[in-house]
Amino acid sequence: MTDSREFLFPAKMLSKAGAGERIACELRMRIISGVIESGAVLSENKLATDFAVSRSPIREALKVLASEKIIRLERMGAVVVGLAEKEIQEIYDVRLLIETFVFERLVRMDTDQLSRELSKILEMMKIAIKYRDADEFALQDVLFHQTIIGSINHSYILMIWDNIKPVMECLILLSMRMRMRKEEEYEDFTRIIKNHEIYIEAIESKDRALMIESLHLNFDDVQVQEKVEDLWRSQQILSKGAVKNND
Amino acid sequence: MTDSREFLFPAKMLSKAGAGERIACELRMRIISGVIESGAVLSENKLATDFAVSRSPIREALKVLASEKIIRLERMGAVVVGLAEKEIQEIYDVRLLIETFVFERLVRMDTDQLSRELSKILEMMKIAIKYRDADEFALQDVLFHQTIIGSINHSYILMIWDNIKPVMECLILLSMRMRMRKEEEYEDFTRIIKNHEIYIEAIESKDRALMIESLHLNFDDVQVQEKVEDLWRSQQILSKGAVKNND
DNA sequence: TCAAGTATACTTGTATACAAGTATTATAGG
DNA sequence: CCTATAATACTTGTATACAAGTATACTTGA
Numbered sequence: 422m423t424d425s426r427e428f429l430f431p432a433k434m435l436s437k438a439g440a441g442e443r444i445a446c447e448l449r450m451r452i453i454s455g456v457i458e459s460g461a462v463l464s465e466n467k468l469a470t471d472f473a474v475s476r477s478p479i480r481e482a483l484k485v486l487a488s489e490k491i492i493r494l495e496r497m498g499a500v501v502v503g504l505a506e507k508e509i510q511e512i513y514d515v516r517l518l519i520e521t522f523v524f525e526r527l528v529r530m531d532t533d534q535l536s537r538e539l540s541k542i543l544e545m546m547k548i549a550i551k552y553r554d555a556d557e558f559a560l561q562d563v564l565f566h567q568t569i570i571g572s573i574n575h576s577y578i579l580m581i582w583d584n585i586k587p588v589m590e591c592l593i594l595l596s597m598r599m600r601m602r603k604e605e606e607y608e609d610f611t612r613i614i615k616n617h618e619i620y621i622e623a624i625e626s627k628d629r630a631l632m633i634e635s636l637h638l639n640f641d642d643v644q645v646q647e648k649v650e651d652l653w654r655s656q657q658i659l660s661k662g663a664v665k666n667n668d
Numbered sequence: 669m670t671d672s673r674e675f676l677f678p679a680k681m682l683s684k685a686g687a688g689e690r691i692a693c694e695l696r697m698r699i700i701s702g703v704i705e706s707g708a709v710l711s712e713n714k715l716a717t718d719f720a721v722s723r724s725p726i727r728e729a730l731k732v733l734a735s736e737k738i739i740r741l742e743r744m745g746a747v748v749v750g751l752a753e754k755e756i757q758e759i760y761d762v763r764l765l766i767e768t769f770v771f772e773r774l775v776r777m778d779t780d781q782l783s784r785e786l787s788k789i790l791e792m793m794k795i796a797i798k799y800r801d802a803d804e805f806a807l808q809d810v811l812f813h814q815t816i817i818g819s820i821n822h823s824y825i826l827m828i829w830d831n832i833k834p835v836m837e838c839l840i841l842l843s844m845r846m847r848m849r850k851e852e853e854y855e856d857f858t859r860i861i862k863n864h865e866i867y868i869e870a871i872e873s874k875d876r877a878l879m880i881e882s883l884h885l886n887f888d889d890v891q892v893q894e895k896v897e898d899l900w901r902s903q904q905i906l907s908k909g910a911v912k913n914n915d
Numbered sequence: 916t917c918a919a920g921t922a923t924a925c926t927t928g929t930a931t932a933c934a935a936g937t938a939t940t941a942t943a944g945g
Numbered sequence: 946c947c948t949a950t951a952a953t954a955c956t957t958g959t960a961t962a963c964a965a966g967t968a969t970a971c972t973t974g975a
Contacts, residue, residue: 439928464956475930480957484728488735488830490823497937497956511824514769522765576737577758581828583735686958711926722960727927744926744967 429454431556431594440474441481446587447472448482452491452503453591459503463492489588509592512585519570519581520636526573528627535572539565539621543614550610555597558610562597563590565617569624676701678803678841687721688728693834694719695729699738699750700838706750710739736835756839759832766817766828767883773820775874782819786812786868790861797857802844805857809844810837812864816871 429450435443448468451457468479483499486492490508492499502508527535542565549558563586570582600609616638623631676697682690695715698704715726730746733739737755739746749755774782789812796805810833817829847856863885870878 441928466955466957476957477929477931481731481928484731488827490827508823511822514822515824515828518765518769522761575758575761576755577762577832580735580737580831581762584827584831585824688958713925713927723927724959724961728958 429456430591431560433556434560439478440472441478441485444468444472444474444478445482445485448486449489449491449587450591450594452486452501453588454595455503457501457503459501459505461501462498463501464498485587489584491588504588504592512588512592515581515585516566516589517636519578520566521633522578523570523573523575524629524632524636526575527569527624528629530573532572532624532627535568536621536625538568539617539624542568543617543621546617547614550614553601555601556594558601559590559593559597562593562613562617569620676703677838678807680803681807686725687719688725688732691715691719691721691725692729692732695733696736696738696834697838697841699733699748700835701842702750704748704750706748706752708748709745710748711745732834736831738835751835751839759835759839762828762832763813763836764883766825767813768880769825770817770820770822771876771879771883773822774816774871775876777820779819779871779874782815783868783872785815786864786871789815790864790868793861793864797861800848802848803841805848806837806840806844809840809860816867 428447430443430446435446438446448457448463452459457463463483465476465479465483468483469476472479483492483494487494487499491503492501504512542561546558546561546565549555549561566589567582567586571579616635619631619635619638622628623635675694677690677693682693685693695704695710699706704710710730712723712726712730715730716723719726730739730741734741734746738749738751740749751759789808793805793808793812796802796808813836814829814833818826863882866878866882866885869875870882
């Protein structure tokens with residue numbers, strides 16, 4: 422069994438989280454990164470002993486992961502579904518869907534406050550790049566989109582975001598960690614920053630066409646494809662000592 | 669305290685459900701119907717004694733309801749949010765969003781199997797009307813849309829549906845129960861059937877324009893407004909002996 | 916009468932215990 | 946050697962127990 426003492430999920434983001442949430446985040450990372458392979462069967466008891474907690478927080482975590490569709494709760498054990506290319510594309514479908522919806526609302530709103538907030542986050546992202554802090558960069562990237570989505574005060578759009586956010590977070594986290602390692606992909610980050618700047622500009626000018634363009638800059642097949650590749654490479658690296666099943 | 673022995677949620681739909689799910693469904697009905705008023709604070713211990721179960725299934729139920737945004741989990745107690753007109757409109761926003769998305773996929777698929785399934789469900793709905801079985805009608809109505817959404821095999825669109833489905837179910841359940849009581853609203857049901865027939869026709873002919881039309885027939889402001897009114901009347905009736913708070 | 920501090924009763928989060936059910940394995944019989 | 950049955954070990958779901966923290970209310974002092 423992989424040593425439970427080394428965690429993939431950044432600890433700093435779990436400061437005031439309970440055991441259940443903590444374990445959900447860690448399991449999510451392990452599943453999405455491929456450390457826990459698709460098809461594996463997780464047992465509450467085994468996880469409880471591995472994480473050195475009782476079954477209560479484990480059950481909580483499994484419920485969360487099941488609602489995110491990355492595991493499937495069955496009679497005996499939770500089977501890992503994981504993220505293949507299909508699932509990643511599907512998540513981006515949903516993201517595109519809701520951000521388009523949000524845009525339509527935004528054009529009828531006062532977006533001054535929002536664009537200021539977004540600019541602040543963008544500055545943070547630049548700093549994160551400067552100091553090669555992949556985790557911080559990913560965190561701010563997620564926050565950027567969450568800020569946009571949250572700005573229209575739509576509880577059920579926010580509900581959708583709540584459901585895909587954790588998975589997005591993991592994806593971006595892993596992707597950024599991979600890219601930060603390599604010097605030659607530095608331009609990737611400047612491109613991402615550029616895309617986000619266009620995004621803000623679109624919101625400020627309420628230019629629907631520009632909005633669509635910036636959306637597609639962010640979600641293009643290319644980019645998704647890159648994410649998939651990043652993920653694959655990440656899995657290659659991490660799964661050196663991966664668990665096939667419950668040993 | 670309202671007697672816990674009389675349940676709002678149809679028992680037949682909970683045949684193989686655990687205590688947690690059962691309680692979630694019942695609480696959801698009570699909240700949406702207004703028996704439990706918005707702003708009320710629910711305590712795990714109190715609910716546990718009221719439902720005569722332990723806190724484990726209660727906790728499970730509350731987590732579910734929180735993910736549906738009809739309650740808000742806070743430090744001390746779960747505060748009831750409920751559904752005002754705004755929230756109902758928002759749920760329909762989401763439903764419109766995903767069904768539109770599904771349609772775009774459907775036009776590129778073989779929909780023979782699907783349209784046969786839908787026809788079957790429609791027949792069931794007619795029978796339900798004939799025998800004035802509001803619960804059965806509501807159940808089939810929900811199943812109708814779930815069948816469409818599920819047909820494109822998109823896990824994350826299905827995830828969204830999973831989240832709004834229970835609330836939709838309650839809304840339709842309450843709305844139909846109200847309408848079944850009154851003879852003069854009988855034409856409502858024939859109109860709903862008609863709408864669903866158009867829906868099927870649109871899918872069969874893959875006529876995008878007709879799809880949109882049938883969508884709007886189902887989700888028109890009028891209809892939503894009626895739903896809200898139904899809900900309001902339902903609340904008026906049910907809340908005769910409603911709980912204001914924890915007594 | 917009012918303020919401050921303490922005591923109490925209630926809250927959630929986690930751990931443990933128990934019961935009912937299911938897959939697996941081993942054993943007995945053909 | 947293969948099949949059927951029974952025993953076993955593991956699974957989840959629920960109940961209970963305990964610990965840490967928070968709001969309320971009361972008491973004590975001025």
